[in-house]
Structure formats: structure tokens, C-alpha cells
Amino acid sequence: MFDSNSIVVGLEVGTSKVCAVVSELNESGVLGVIGIGQSPSRGVRKGEIVDSTLTSEDIRNAIVDAEKMADAEVRSVFLGVSGAHVHGFNNRGVHPVVSADREIGEEDVKDVLKNAKTINIPSENHVIHVIRQHFSVDGQGGIQNPVGMLGARLDAAVHVVHGNFNRLQNAVRVVKGLQLEVEEVVFTGLASALAVLSxxxxxxxxxxxxxxxxxxxxxxxxxxxxxxxxxxxxxxxxxxxxxxxxxxxxxxxxxxxxxxxxxxxxxxxxxxxxxxxxxxxxxxxxxxxxxxxxxxxxxxxxxxxxxxxxxxxxxxxxxxxxxxxxxxxxxxxxxxxxxxxxxxxxxxxxxxxPGAVGGITDALEKAEFATAIGLVKFGAFQHRKSRLNQTRRRSWKSSLSQLFRRA
Amino acid sequence: MEENKTVPASSKKEPAEDGGVASSAGALAVPKRLKMVVMGVGGAGGNCVASLSREALEGVGLVALNTAVTPRMPGSASSVAEVQLGSTTTRGLGTGGDPEVGRAAAESTGVRLRELCQGNDIVIILSGMGGGTGTGAAPVVARVAKEMGALVLCVVTTPFSFEGTRRQRQAAWGVEQLKAVADAVICLPNQKLLGLAGEEGPVLEVFRVINEILAEGVRSLFRMLTKPGIMHVDFNDLCSVLKGRHAESSMASAQAGGENRAADIVGQVVSSPFINGGQALREADAVLVSFVGGSKLSIAEVNRVMGPIQEYCGNAHVFVGASIDPDFEDRLAVTLIASKGGRLGVVLDSAAEGAMGREPTPGGEGSFDVNRDTSDRSVSCTTPFGVPGGGAELSMEKRTEILKAQEEMGGKSMRNGRRLRQSLLPLEIVSRGRFEKSEPTLHRGEDLDVPTYIRRGVSLN
Missing domain, CATH: 3.30.420.40 (ATPase, nucleotide binding domain)
Structure with a gap:
């Protein structure tokens, strides 16, 4: 059963190089890199696209190389974004537990995360990630999963990464212009951390x-x-x-x-x-x-x-x-x-x-591939999760944070 | 910046007659027994004094000096004494933009100037550089005031860029002259003030705002120097910020009240066109910050303002002063003066000071050697008047003096010599190379695209 879902592609549009990594997620959830494509980047300065025509060509070259090597078709990518406009900060959300038995349910967790997301950022900015840090129930901190606990007040600490919407869209549009889907945009710093940290x-x-x-x-x-x-x-x-x-x-x-x-x-x-x-x-x-x-x-x-x-x-x-x-x-x-x-x-x-990925590892065990590998890892988590959710017949729209924690 | 306002003729025109005005200027005393007089030289200076007179400072004499007989400024209080410079040389007709004429006029009124300065501890000279009277006469006034034993502080503006290069050169030259004689010179470019006043506004309004800014600056300087302080800033502190620096200082004053006054003030100061989003602070190597607040002014509050400001001026020598004025109640006023470290300026000044024989010690009137000073000064600042057009350049005498001084310095001279050359670097703009077209990476007012070693002043030899 080789559906397109099991191909995960990370695309990093960097200032010096455009790098695409194609990987395969097999049924048991093991990730293996099957192809890499690279191209020198000409249209990017300081992490942001300044010439979309050149960048478009560079991305195409990288993707074509990767496709050839992997012998697979790339339909969608996880796109790394960066630039001076991207900022991260910590925020808190509070939610009173209103149910009669004071038991915290999935809905409460959803609400508290929603509260934590409503933050004071400039209107032109777009939230890229909301990552759960921990919960506290009635002031008792350090709780990883509050579902099923009893309490009157649920707090969530989150880390929010946001960036300028238009500048983020610039990169997305260039990729979409090549008839590729962008499954998700990922802050490259997080991707690199995912790749290199145990x-x-x-x-x-x-x-x-x-x-x-x-x-x-x-x-x-x-x-x-x-x-x-x-x-x-x-x-x-x-x-x-x-x-x-x-x-x-x-x-x-x-x-x-x-x-x-x-x-x-x-x-x-x-x-x-x-x-x-x-x-x-x-x-x-x-x-x-x-x-x-x-x-x-x-x-x-x-x-x-x-x-x-x-x-x-x-x-x-x-x-x-x-x-x-x-x-x-x-x-x-x-x-x-x-x-x-x-x-x-x-x-x-x-x-x-960057480690913990199977497949063509030799070529990839270089620090400059950290971001691209991280993007693939991130993508693999998302795919695994959606598979899980598909089997459970549940919306997979919960927060990404768990992925980061278990990574 | 002469005659910078079109003034409707006023019936209150007063004959500018010598004599009988000295008392109003000189005899008033301020608390702490500091006697102070503010002299506006030239059209711009006069206008500024007029706008200062609207909210009179207790015990400060106000004098307007001009070569042209102009009608009294509307709104100028009668407390302003008007003195005509060179009634015999210009016959009240102005200088026609020639600093030489301005200087001659001031020299011919020397006795009168002496009278005005007599008995004052501090003389503040306000003037617009670039024209005839301001450029030519202000250095003479400063010299006379200095000779009379006062501390001299000059606050001058330089011309708008549309006024042309000749005026700019004259202005630069005038500032050099002032720096040679005055204890401190604060030089504010009009072009930057324009940003504050709004370019689209009516001319009168723009000039009114500019005059108001200058006047506010003088008021805050006055408060800083005279009000009793928890942390007192005296004239010596002011001098050490301004002395021997590049001609261009930045001054920003801000006032705020209410809960968030500390944050408001930091915002106002940083957004001031002189501070340029913190860039001026970053480049400054001496910064003076003075607070005036009501009796409830707390150290915590000073700290709240200084915290962010300190972050901007990491490398600068920072002076902080705080004083109490009961009238301020819950308002807080902050005056900030930032001076850039121009090494060329240092060399020039030390040469000029060398020519003067010694560095004038602020406050040390007793040790002031008037005769020697005047004779030497006549060399260092009055002779090169023949070539105001080539103003910014050094006169031959100064050039040889500098060279000689460098030779004499031996081992150190090598370093200074190089510094002299290095300080010229900013004139040729550091190319941003690869980042020419990209958005500059600014971090606390510092352009990180400029090579680090250049920003940190590391020399590669």
C-alpha cells in the first residue's frame, strides 16, 4: 500500500542553497530518506525571497534532482521559513473548568490552548506554531496531560512563533506556483532543532x-x-x-x-x-x-x-x-x-x-542538512499523527506540541 | 538660518540703542547665585530668544543681538533686551550673508558686549549658523563672554540642506570657530528638526516649532544646571560631554506625566529625529541624561528610564542627573544630550587649545589669563576670516599646528595620526556590499550589515 501520503518532502529555501529532501514513511512508521536535491539559491537574501523568478527556478531544479534520485513524484512539501520578521515568545492561557464534576476534558484543553493563542501580535502577523509547554491545574504546575484530572482552573503555557503574513506568503506562493502543495510552513530553527537534538x-x-x-x-x-x-x-x-x-x-x-x-x-x-x-x-x-x-x-x-x-x-x-x-x-x-x-x-x-533518519544517511550527516532533515522529521510526525487520527476517526487538528515533546 | 521668519511689522519697534539694557541682562540672579544670560545672535538667535521669552525663566537675562534693525518679534516680551551690532559698520542693514561683516560688526560693538557679559557666570549663545551675523558674530560674542570670565555654552543650528553648500560650509566654519572659544557647543542641524516640525506645514509653523524646540532645550538646560538636585549635574559634567567631541551633538527633551511616564519618555526620546531611533545613542560616546521631576521623583523611575537608554548606548560614557522642581508635580522631564566621538574633532580642539595656551577650566575664572588668551585667540580664530567660503577646511596655520603637535607626540603620534585618517572614513560611506538592496539589519540602532570590525573600531594595519 504505497499511497502518496507516505512520501514526505522537506523543502528548505535558504539564502545559499535550496535543498529538497524526499523521504519515505513506511507502514511501521520508520522514516527513510530516498532522495536529495540541491541547487544554489540566487533569489534569497537574509532568509527572505527577493527575486521570486530566480527562486522559482532554483526550487524547481532542487525538486527535479530529488525526484530523479528518489524515483518518486513530489506533490506536497513541508516548507521551511525564516527571516528577521519571525519571532517567538511564551504565552499563557487560562480556562475555568465549568463541568459539574470538575473533571478536565479534551474540550477544556482545546479551549485553554485557544485562549493561549489569542495574543497580542501585530495584525499583519501570522502565527506559525503554537507549541504546548506544560499545563497547570489550580496552580499545580508541570502537568503534561491534564485530561481526566480534577480542578477548577486550567492554565496552559505555550510557545508561539509568528511572522509577517505577507512575507511568509511570498515563499508559499513561489512554491505553489510550481504546482506543489505546501502541507505546512515550519520555522527552520525548530526544524533544525528537531533534526540535531536527542x-x-x-x-x-x-x-x-x-x-x-x-x-x-x-x-x-x-x-x-x-x-x-x-x-x-x-x-x-x-x-x-x-x-x-x-x-x-x-x-x-x-x-x-x-x-x-x-x-x-x-x-x-x-x-x-x-x-x-x-x-x-x-x-x-x-x-x-x-x-x-x-x-x-x-x-x-x-x-x-x-x-x-x-x-x-x-x-x-x-x-x-x-x-x-x-x-x-x-x-x-x-x-x-x-x-x-x-x-x-x-x-x-x-x-x-542530523540523525535518527534511515536511508541515504552518509550524504546527509552534515550539519548544513539539519534544516531539511528536520523538515522531513516534522512532516513524518504530522503524517503519523494523521494516520493515527484517521484510524481513530478523529480530527487531527490538535496542537503540534506533542510532536515536539515526544521527538 | 538668518532672518528665518517673515515678521509682520510691529508698532512696538524699539530703537536698538546701546546702553541702558545691561542691567536687565546682567543683574538678575538665579537660585544658587548663578547668573545667567541667554544671547540670541542674528535673526535665528533673536527669534529663538523671543520664543524663549514667552515663558520666562526666573532670573535669566535675555538679549537679542542683530546687525539688522528688525522689528520686534511678535510675542517677544519686553524682557528681551535688543542690541544692535555694528551700528557704525552696517548701519542697521544686516550683513548680506557675509560672516566677515558680521564679525566686524561684533568687534566694533565689543565694549557693549563686555557690558552685557559682565558679572554673568554662564552665557548661553543661541544662533543660526550659515548666515552673516550668526556665523561671524557668534564666535566674537563667545570670545568676549569667555574673556569676561563666564562659562560659554552655544546652542546653534546649521542650515537646511536646501540652503546650499556655501551656507553649509560657512556654518561648519562658524561651528569650528565657536568650538575654539566656547566651553561647549551643541549643534543641531535644521534638516533634522524639519522631521519633527513636519515638512508640509506652513513655513511660519515650521520655524515656530524649531524655535520652540531650541527654547525648550535651553529651558531644560537651565533647569538642569540650576535646580537643586538629588543627583546634581553641573556645568563641568555638561562640558565633559560636549568638549572635544564632534560638532554634531544631539539633544532631545521629553516631558510626560501620568502612570506610564517613564515608558512615554523613553518612547519620545528614542523617536526624536535627533536620536534617530536610537542610532545617535549607539554612535554617541558621551551621553548626559538629566531628569527634572516633582518631589515624588523616585530612583526607581530614573532607573526605568535609564534601563532602556543604557541598552542603546552600551559603550558611551553616561552622566545622569536628577533634580526636583516642586512645580512639576507628577510630570517628569528628561533632557538628553548625546555627543558623537569625532576623533578629527579631538585633534582640532587640542590644537586650538594648544594655541590658546591652556584648556579653559570651567568655573575657574580666577586662573583665567585674559591677556594671553586674547592675543593667542586673535591668531586662532580671528585671522582666518578672509576665506569663509572655504570654511570647513583648516587654515594653513591650524594645519601646521596640528602637524607639529603630532610630530611632537612621538610614539603616540603614530596612533593619533592614524586616527586622524580613520576618522575621515565615515565621510566615504561604508558600502553595504551584498546587502546594498536588502533591508538593513538593525539591532538597537546599530546597522549589523556594516562589518563588525569597523563598528568596533578595530584597525587592521
Whole structure:
């Protein structure tokens, strides 16, 4: 029984690359990746589409590649979204239990979540996710599932991720223009966290930083639920741009230098070291100071981490982090980036490898695929859930939160 | 910014005659025995003083100095003493936009200026730079006031951009002159004030708003300096914020009452066109914040306002002052002055101070060496008048002085020398490269698209 439902596709439209991952969800609920397609992204800046024609082409290329490899047809995708307009915050909802026997039912849970959703966000913004954190009944906190308990007052704490509706729609429209369905939009930070974190790390309290080309997303998981999330519109592009400006080389050259010679720590041995940048395309040969190169990079990366650190400090999210910091995304390929991160956050930092997915794993065990893998994982949860609901003949329209918790 | 209002002729026209006005300006005393006089130089200055006179400050003398005989401002109270500059040189006909004429007129009225400044502790000069009288005469007035032992604070505006480059250059030159002689210069560009006044409004209204902003600024400065404070801000604090900085300071004042006054004030300050959504605070390296509130003003309240402001000006040296004015009841007023650290400005100033022989110590009138100062100043600020057109540029003398000073500084001079060059960088705008067309990533007023090492001032050599 091979219905289209069992194909789950994650599509990440990133600033540097468009990546589509096709996976198959078999009947026993095991997920296996069967195809990947990639294409350099030309129409995206800082995580948002600035040229829909180019982006449309890039997405098509990536999808076609993935389809070829997977030998399957892609009809619908889970689309990753990001950008400076995406914000996350925690909210509470309260609901009085009115039934005569004071027993909390499914309806009460639904209502309290609805209350928690009615939040004060700008009218042009759209809620992307509402993730349950925990419930409390009559002030007794830390309850995971209140159904069947007795109480007079039900509180729910949720994490809400929202973004500008029009900007979210831009990405959705481009995908729909290619005759693809968008099953759901997913905040890429959450997707990356899903991909790289183990359930122990989620329990312990871990910060995931996805160092993308255009944006840097960060998500804090603690006690198994999302505690905090945010986006900075700074990324690897900024590092390249800084290098291009500081070393006075073209942007393409700067990009190459970043990859071949970059580091997140200025080693003492680099002091005064120089190397020759060979001439090409009529450009004169250039002597580049390795120390400057690294220093410019370090300043930028350090600042990025510091901004995240400040933000987390303001919200007390730092206190949850016993599991350390996990880095992913293309930026985590910078040598010694863990050292820099652990210096800034004063925590253990590691590179996150997306795991727990079967199929073509070798190709995918790279930090830059975290988002795409995470999207597939997210999609698989949704599919499993809807299957479950189909069998139970019940609406599957309950909150996503459980997925995140059990992930 | 001269003659910036079309004034309907008034029958109350008063002959601007020398003599008999000094008493009203000089003899009034304010609490704490500080004597203060506000002098409006030129058309813009006069208008501003007139608007200041509408809500008179207790014990502050108001003087309007102008070369042209203009009818008295409507609404200008009789407390404003009007003095004509250079009745013999211009014959009451104005300067025709030539600072040289303005300077000559002021010089010829030197004795009268001395009388006006006599016995005052603080002289505040209000003027519009760019025209003849303001640009030419204001530095002379400042010098005379300084010679008479007063502390001199100048609040000047620079021309609108539509007034052309010549006026802009003259203005820049005038500001340099003022900085060489005054203790502190606050320079507010009119173009930015326009944003506050609303470009579409009638001209009269725009100028009224601008004058009102300046007047409010002076009032709040006055309150800050004279009201008894829980945390007192004195003139020295003000000077250390303004001294040796880039010419362009930002000043914002805000008032609010009611429950949320702290939050209101932060909102008002940050949205002020000078603060530019916090960017000015981010760039500032010295910020002075002064609170005036009723007797119920609490530290917690000061804290509520300072918290967000501190976040904006992470690197700046922040001075906080708070004082009590029983009249304020539940209102709270905040005056914020932010100065940018222009390193070129520092070098220029130290050179100018070197020429003056010493840095004038605020409040230390006794040690003020008048003779030496005047003789040296005549070199540093009165001779280069021949070329006001090329105003912003350094005179040859200054240039050699700076170079000499750098040579003498030895080891340190290398760094200063580089700084001198570096400070010119902002003139050539840092290209945003790849992010040219994208929405800038702003974080607390800082443009994160600009390379970090540039924003943090790390030099690569």
C-alpha cells in the first residue's frame, strides 16, 4: 500500500542553497530518506525571497534532482521559513473548568490552548506554531496531560512563533506556483532543532544555533519543550561581505577564502602570516594577511553569538541550558567554531549532526542538512499523527506540541 | 538660518540703542547665585530668544543681538533686551550673508558686549549658523563672554540642506570657530528638526516649532544646571560631554506625566529625529541624561528610564542627573544630550587649545589669563576670516599646528595620526556590499550589515 501520503518532502529555501529532501514513511512508521536535491539559491537574501523568478527556478531544479534520485513524484512539501520578521515568545492561557464534576476534558484543553493563542501580535502577523509547554491545574504546575484530572482552573503555557503574513506568503506562493502543495510552513530553527537534538538533550536544556548564510536561528529546548526561539538576520553572507570589504577582494573570492582559510579563533601562529592570492580574471595577485582574515571572521561570529547570548540572558533562557550548545548549518563548518561558542556562552558546544533518519544517511550527516532533515522529521510526525487520527476517526487538528515533546 | 521668519511689522519697534539694557541682562540672579544670560545672535538667535521669552525663566537675562534693525518679534516680551551690532559698520542693514561683516560688526560693538557679559557666570549663545551675523558674530560674542570670565555654552543650528553648500560650509566654519572659544557647543542641524516640525506645514509653523524646540532645550538646560538636585549635574559634567567631541551633538527633551511616564519618555526620546531611533545613542560616546521631576521623583523611575537608554548606548560614557522642581508635580522631564566621538574633532580642539595656551577650566575664572588668551585667540580664530567660503577646511596655520603637535607626540603620534585618517572614513560611506538592496539589519540602532570590525573600531594595519 504505497499511497502518496507516505512520501514526505522537506523543502528548505535558504539564502545559499535550496535543498529538497524526499523521504519515505513506511507502514511501521520508520522514516527513510530516498532522495536529495540541491541547487544554489540566487533569489534569497537574509532568509527572505527577493527575486521570486530566480527562486522559482532554483526550487524547481532542487525538486527535479530529488525526484530523479528518489524515483518518486513530489506533490506536497513541508516548507521551511525564516527571516528577521519571525519571532517567538511564551504565552499563557487560562480556562475555568465549568463541568459539574470538575473533571478536565479534551474540550477544556482545546479551549485553554485557544485562549493561549489569542495574543497580542501585530495584525499583519501570522502565527506559525503554537507549541504546548506544560499545563497547570489550580496552580499545580508541570502537568503534561491534564485530561481526566480534577480542578477548577486550567492554565496552559505555550510557545508561539509568528511572522509577517505577507512575507511568509511570498515563499508559499513561489512554491505553489510550481504546482506543489505546501502541507505546512515550519520555522527552520525548530526544524533544525528537531533534526540535531536527542531526547536527552531536549530534557537537559540545550541551545541550538543554526548558522545559515542569511540568517541565524536559535532555539532553546528544556524539559523536553521549546522554551525560546529567535532569528538574527546575520549569517555567513555577512562574514563574506566583511572579508570582501576588509581584505578588498571581490565577494566570490572572499567566500572562497572564508571556506579555505577561515577560522573562528585567531591562532597566535597566524600573527604576521601572509599568503598570496593568485591572480585570476585579470585581477592582480594579492598578498593577504591571514591574521586579518581570521580576525574579521572572529569579530563577526563572536558578535553573532554575543547577540544571541544577550537575548537569552534577557529572557532567563540561559538558566535552562545544562545540555550545552549545539551548532548546525553551514556556519558550523568553520574550524574551531565550537571553541568560540563555548567561550561566549561558557557552555560546552558541539556540532550537531542530523540523525535518527534511515536511508541515504552518509550524504546527509552534515550539519548544513539539519534544516531539511528536520523538515522531513516534522512532516513524518504530522503524517503519523494523521494516520493515527484517521484510524481513530478523529480530527487531527490538535496542537503540534506533542510532536515536539515526544521527538 | 538668518532672518528665518517673515515678521509682520510691529508698532512696538524699539530703537536698538546701546546702553541702558545691561542691567536687565546682567543683574538678575538665579537660585544658587548663578547668573545667567541667554544671547540670541542674528535673526535665528533673536527669534529663538523671543520664543524663549514667552515663558520666562526666573532670573535669566535675555538679549537679542542683530546687525539688522528688525522689528520686534511678535510675542517677544519686553524682557528681551535688543542690541544692535555694528551700528557704525552696517548701519542697521544686516550683513548680506557675509560672516566677515558680521564679525566686524561684533568687534566694533565689543565694549557693549563686555557690558552685557559682565558679572554673568554662564552665557548661553543661541544662533543660526550659515548666515552673516550668526556665523561671524557668534564666535566674537563667545570670545568676549569667555574673556569676561563666564562659562560659554552655544546652542546653534546649521542650515537646511536646501540652503546650499556655501551656507553649509560657512556654518561648519562658524561651528569650528565657536568650538575654539566656547566651553561647549551643541549643534543641531535644521534638516533634522524639519522631521519633527513636519515638512508640509506652513513655513511660519515650521520655524515656530524649531524655535520652540531650541527654547525648550535651553529651558531644560537651565533647569538642569540650576535646580537643586538629588543627583546634581553641573556645568563641568555638561562640558565633559560636549568638549572635544564632534560638532554634531544631539539633544532631545521629553516631558510626560501620568502612570506610564517613564515608558512615554523613553518612547519620545528614542523617536526624536535627533536620536534617530536610537542610532545617535549607539554612535554617541558621551551621553548626559538629566531628569527634572516633582518631589515624588523616585530612583526607581530614573532607573526605568535609564534601563532602556543604557541598552542603546552600551559603550558611551553616561552622566545622569536628577533634580526636583516642586512645580512639576507628577510630570517628569528628561533632557538628553548625546555627543558623537569625532576623533578629527579631538585633534582640532587640542590644537586650538594648544594655541590658546591652556584648556579653559570651567568655573575657574580666577586662573583665567585674559591677556594671553586674547592675543593667542586673535591668531586662532580671528585671522582666518578672509576665506569663509572655504570654511570647513583648516587654515594653513591650524594645519601646521596640528602637524607639529603630532610630530611632537612621538610614539603616540603614530596612533593619533592614524586616527586622524580613520576618522575621515565615515565621510566615504561604508558600502553595504551584498546587502546594498536588502533591508538593513538593525539591532538597537546599530546597522549589523556594516562589518563588525569597523563598528568596533578595530584597525587592521
Amino acid at each position: 531526547s536527552e538533550q531536549k530534557e537537559l536544556g540545550t541551545l541550538v544555533i543554526d548558522l545559515g548564510a542569511g540568517t541565524t536561528e536559535y532555539v532553546v529546548y528544556a524539559d523536553g519543550v521549546v522554551r525560546y526561539s529567535g532569528v538574527l538576520a546575520i549569517g555567513g553572507d555577512h562574514v563574506s561581505n566583511d572579508l570582501a570589504y576588509g581584505l578588498k577582494v571581490p565577494l566570490g573570492r572572499a567566500e572562497q577564502l572564508k571556506i579555505s582559510r577561515g577560522s573562528a579563533v585567531v591562532e597566535d601562529s597566524l600573527k604576521g602570516q601572509t599568503f598570496n592570492l593568485p591572480s585570476g580574471h585579470g585581477l592582480p595577485e594579492k598578498v593577504i594577511n591571514s591574521e586579518h582574515l581570521c580576525r574579521i571572521m572572529v569579530m563577526r561570529l563572536e558578535e553573532t553569538f554575543e547577540l544571541i547570548h544577550q537575548d537569552l540572558n534577557r529572557s532567563d533562557a540561559m538558566e535552562y541550558l545544562r545540555g550545552g550548545v549545539v551548532l548546525c548549518g553551514g556556519g558550523s563548518n568553520v574550524p574551531e567554531i565550537q571553541r568560540l561558542a563555548s567561550r561566549v556562552f561558557q557552555l560546552r558546544a558541539t556540532i550537531g549532526i
